[in-house]
Amino acid sequence: MAKKKKDTQANTMDNSAKEEVMNETLNEGVVVDSSEPESKESSEGQTLSIEVQLKQEIEEWQKKYDELNEKYLRLAAEFDNYRKRTLKERMELIKTGGEDVLKDILPVVDDFERALKTIEDSNDMEAVKTGVMLIYSKFGDFLRQKGVTEIHAMHSDFDIDKHEAITKIPAPSEELKGKVVDVLKKGYLLHDKILRYAQVVVGE
Numbered sequence: 001m002a003k004k005k006k007d008t009q010a011n012t013m014d015n016s017a018k019e020e021v022m023n024e025t026l027n028e029g030v031v032v033d034s035s036e037p038e039s040k041e042s043s044e045g046q047t048l049s050i051e052v053q054l055k056q057e058i059e060e061w062q063k064k065y066d067e068l069n070e071k072y073l074r075l076a077a078e079f080d081n082y083r084k085r086t087l088k089e090r091m092e093l094i095k096t097g098g099e100d101v102l103k104d105i106l107p108v109v110d111d112f113e114r115a116l117k118t119i120e121d122s123n124d125m126e127a128v129k130t131g132v133m134l135i136y137s138k139f140g141d142f143l144r145q146k147g148v149t150e151i152h153a154m155h156s157d158f159d160i161d162k163h164e165a166i167t168k169i170p171a172p173s174e175e176l177k178g179k180v181v182d183v184l185k186k187g188y189l190l191h192d193k194i195l196r197y198a199q200v201v202v203g204e
Contacts, residue, residue, distance in 0.1 A: 101146060108142060111135045143188075151187035153180045153198040162187060164197040171203030179203055 115131045122128060143149075151162050157179055158165065166184055171177040180200040187198025 104142060104146075108135065108139050111138060147191045148195060149189050151189060151198045153183050153187060153200050156180055158200070158202045162194065162198060163200045163202075165202045166199050168202045168204045176203040 112135055115128070115135055118131060119128050153163055155176065163180060164187075169181065171179070172181060179202070180198075181203040182201035183198060184201065185196075185199040188195040
């Protein structure tokens with residue numbers, strides 16, 4: 001009898017333990033179920049936050065793009081104005097670049113006109129010759145002032161960088177072989193640049 005009573009108490013205790021385990025399991029299930037909506041709301045909040053952040057970044061990049069594009073258009077307009085102004089100045093320079101040279105040569109022209117008048121009215125050819133030589137000297141000074149110098153070619157070694165050989169003839173002497181024996185047209189330098197090649201005859 002005592003043993004039976006003991007068994008009954010043990011079964012009661014087992015049933016109670018089982019109920020507690022089941023209740024705990026149910027309670028845990030409820031907790032798990034109640035957490036699902038909270039997780040979903042959190043995920044939606046994060047998505048919304050990312051969208052706002054992306055929108056802000058796009059607006060910032062759009063602002064930077066607009067600023068750079070405005071700078072580019074301004075620079076392009078300034079360069080176009082500079083190009084047009086430079087082209088205009090260059091055309092004016094080409095058009096009037098020789099003005100100073102022509103102005104300086106006018107006195108020489110005046111001298112020539114006076115010389116021509118003197119030739120008509122004078123019988124003294126020596127005086128006329130002296131006057132022409134003075135004009136020629138004055139004109140030579142004018143050329144030198146402008147940086148124009150004569151290429152000295154007579155009896156010098158033939159140089160293709162300065163001379164243009166028109167023809168070749170037998171050299172009058174052994175020393176003149178390969179040298180300039182006659183100058184048909186003088187050559188000139190403008191500073192260090194060839195203005196005109198000297199046309200020469202070369203001995204061989």
